[in-house]
Amino acid sequence: MILTVTLNTALDLTYEVAALTPHSSHRVSRVVERPGGKGLNVARVLGALGHETVVTGFAGGTTGETVRALLAARTAGQPVRDALVPTTGATRRTIAVVDASSGDTTQLNEPGPAITPGEWAAFTTRFTELLGDARAVALCGSLPPGIHVGAYAELVRLARAAGVPVLLDTSGEPLRRGIAARPDVIKPNAEELAQLTGSREPHRAARDARRRGAHTVVASLGPDGLLAATPDGLWQAAPPAPVRGNPTGAGDSAVAALLAGLVDGTDWPDRLAHAVALSAATVLSPVAGEFDEPAYRELLPRVTVQTPATAA
Amino acid sequence: MILTVTLNTALDLTYEVAALTPHSSHRVSRVVERPGGKGLNVARVLGALGHETVVTGFAGGTTGETVRALLAARTAGQPVRDALVPTTGATRRTIAVVDASSGDTTQLNEPGPAITPGEWAAFTTRFTELLGDARAVALCGSLPPGIHVGAYAELVRLARAAGVPVLLDTSGEPLRRGIAARPDVIKPNAEELAQLTGSREPHRAARDARRRGAHTVVASLGPDGLLAATPDGLWQAAPPAPVRGNPTGAGDSAVAALLAGLVDGTDWPDRLAHAVALSAATVLSPVAGEFDEPAYRELLPRVTVQTPATAA
Numbered sequence: 001m002i003l004t005v006t007l008n009t010a011l012d013l014t015y016e017v018a019a020l021t022p023h024s025s026h027r028v029s030r031v032v033e034r035p036g037g038k039g040l041n042v043a044r045v046l047g048a049l050g051h052e053t054v055v056t057g058f059a060g061g062t063t064g065e066t067v068r069a070l071l072a073a074r075t076a077g078q079p080v081r082d083a084l085v086p087t088t089g090a091t092r093r094t095i096a097v098v099d100a101s102s103g104d105t106t107q108l109n110e111p112g113p114a115i116t117p118g119e120w121a122a123f124t125t126r127f128t129e130l131l132g133d134a135r136a137v138a139l140c141g142s143l144p145p146g147i148h149v150g151a152y153a154e155l156v157r158l159a160r161a162a163g164v165p166v167l168l169d170t171s172g173e174p175l176r177r178g179i180a181a182r183p184d185v186i187k188p189n190a191e192e193l194a195q196l197t198g199s200r201e202p203h204r205a206a207r208d209a210r211r212r213g214a215h216t217v218v219a220s221l222g223p224d225g226l227l228a229a230t231p232d233g234l235w236q237a238a239p240p241a242p243v244r245g246n247p248t249g250a251g252d253s254a255v256a257a258l259l260a261g262l263v264d265g266t267d268w269p270d271r272l273a274h275a276v277a278l279s280a281a282t283v284l285s286p287v288a289g290e291f292d293e294p295a296y297r298e299l300l301p302r303v304t305v306q307t308p309a310t311a312a
Numbered sequence: 313m314i315l316t317v318t319l320n321t322a323l324d325l326t327y328e329v330a331a332l333t334p335h336s337s338h339r340v341s342r343v344v345e346r347p348g349g350k351g352l353n354v355a356r357v358l359g360a361l362g363h364e365t366v367v368t369g370f371a372g373g374t375t376g377e378t379v380r381a382l383l384a385a386r387t388a389g390q391p392v393r394d395a396l397v398p399t400t401g402a403t404r405r406t407i408a409v410v411d412a413s414s415g416d417t418t419q420l421n422e423p424g425p426a427i428t429p430g431e432w433a434a435f436t437t438r439f440t441e442l443l444g445d446a447r448a449v450a451l452c453g454s455l456p457p458g459i460h461v462g463a464y465a466e467l468v469r470l471a472r473a474a475g476v477p478v479l480l481d482t483s484g485e486p487l488r489r490g491i492a493a494r495p496d497v498i499k500p501n502a503e504e505l506a507q508l509t510g511s512r513e514p515h516r517a518a519r520d521a522r523r524r525g526a527h528t529v530v531a532s533l534g535p536d537g538l539l540a541a542t543p544d545g546l547w548q549a550a551p552p553a554p555v556r557g558n559p560t561g562a563g564d565s566a567v568a569a570l571l572a573g574l575v576d577g578t579d580w581p582d583r584l585a586h587a588v589a590l591s592a593a594t595v596l597s598p599v600a601g602e603f604d605e606p607a608y609r610e611l612l613p614r615v616t617v618q619t620p621a622t623a624a
């Protein structure tokens with residue numbers, strides 16, 4: 001199975017309003033609840049692709065109950081197995097307020113519950129057990145309050161000790177520390193990569209991130225696709241044309257495709273093509289975080305993958 | 313006991329953000345959860361004043377569970393007894409996004425669950441049973457989806473048939489229909505009263521609302537206090553000076569004071585003085601919907617109550 005870790009899971013709420021006007025009152029015309037947090041999104045996409053997937057991390061309170069119920073209720077593809085560790089604190093909510101007229105989104109993110117040292121110890125025990133059956137693991141998203149900033153470095157080391165390939169998708173100091181523990185893949189976006197390396201030139205920044213410890217760097221360049229700096233060289237993969245839609249979850253779909261390619265042992269150009277097509281199909285889906293299956297199949301053969309020489 | 317009805321209970325969330333900017337992302341620095349809906353607020357204030365109080369209405373889903381847990385956890389004064397009727401649909405959330413710098417608030421209100429005919433029937437049965445022990449009843453707030461617009465008129469008639477004095481605090485068509493069933497008291501604000509009667513002149517509008525069926529109309533005039541049109545005449549009650557603060561819950565505190573005066577059999581000037589002082593003490597409290605007890609005691613003897621001749 002493929003294991004995904006979401007330390008700061010969320011109950012994702014989407015609120016539709018006519019138009020958000022600060023300092024006034026709004027009637028929410030539509031409420032959608034989804035299980036949230038990057039690792040849960042990645043797992044759902046993997047499940048939809050038919051992969052056996054297990055999620056771990058933390059869930060607590062009535063919001064955590066709702067997240068687990070929503071996760072269990074999803075039926076498309078392979079069910080995702082819930083190995084979340086309970087917390088005393090309640091799982092956070094994230095709210096996307098969507099203006100019905102323009103589709104513009106305003107995001108409100110709760111910080112998440114404080115994790116106690118005992119809960120962190122219970123998690124690392126569970127994580128180590130789950131690694132026994134894992135063919136790959138993804139560590140995804142922000143750290144909730146109370147967890148030490150080197151937490152991802154600790155988990156990368158546990159995965160490497162167990163011989164399980166590990167992908168790290170986070171930002172800021174947790175990414176900086178995590179890279180030093182030598183993860184197999186990191187997947188920053190252009191902004192996160194610039195923040196890490198100080199360079200806004202993606203090729204240079206990706207190579208720099210490799211020197212800092214990541215075996216492979218797959219940088220998402222938004223509508224321009226993905227840039228991969230691997231031990232075998234550089235590749236750039238792009239959709240046939242820019243796609244318009246809701247980018248929520250596009251990065252998580254790319255992570256899912258990279259994990260799937262990793263366990264299937266496909267080569268980098270093939271993995272990147274799948275990741276770009278799945279990402280674009282997620283942007284095109286009317287439902288945030290889901291992917292448009294016919295669009296995925298249609299886009300896949302049309303993704304261009306260029307080698308460093310032609311890409312430069 | 314005093315009974316309060318909240319058909320559309322809510323999980324009230326207050327989010328503190330640096331400043332709300334549409335179409336950007338916000339880190340919520342502080343989350344406060346409270347049991348919400350006007351009738352629950354009224355009951356909490358009555359409990360704090362030492363009155364035996366029972367709440368009914370609807371609660372469902374994990375949000376409803378949270379509301380009930382928060383209601384049970386409150387310790388100040390007399391505990392509020394929970395006689396809420398379960399629903400299949402989940403209790404709505406209401407979110408107040410407060411800008412930390414200015415204190416300005418942006419409100420997002422979910423519509424609430426659709427109530428089924430069976431749930432409404434279960435509620436009216438429970439309501440009728442509770443009326444047997446009630447010395448007064450307040451019907452508070454908006455109607456959730458699925459409940460017929462004459463619902464409050466139906467409940468006013470049930471209360472009157474049981475000989476229990478009934479206060480109605482709602483707006484729009486449910487208020488218009490409810491008044492025709494002849495409630496003992498209505499407590500509109502100036503805007504609701506104008507909407508009901510077509511007049512923005514409070515004295516004229518209050519008298520008009522009495523002609524439509526309300527025995528007594530207590531109109532809240534914001535910082536100017538309360539205007540009461542009763543069978544015994546008109547009174548206007550005002551705080552000694554305008555108070556600055558968060559007006560959330562000030563109207564609910566006024567309702568609580570009016571109910572307390574009703575069951576204690578005090579005269580109208582005394583009831584209105586308590587209602588104005590409690591309202592102002594609620595505006596002054598740093599916590600939305602709570603009242604500042606020392607401020608309440610200090611303000612009470614300083615509220616001015618004028619008879620119609622001097623008020624005109």
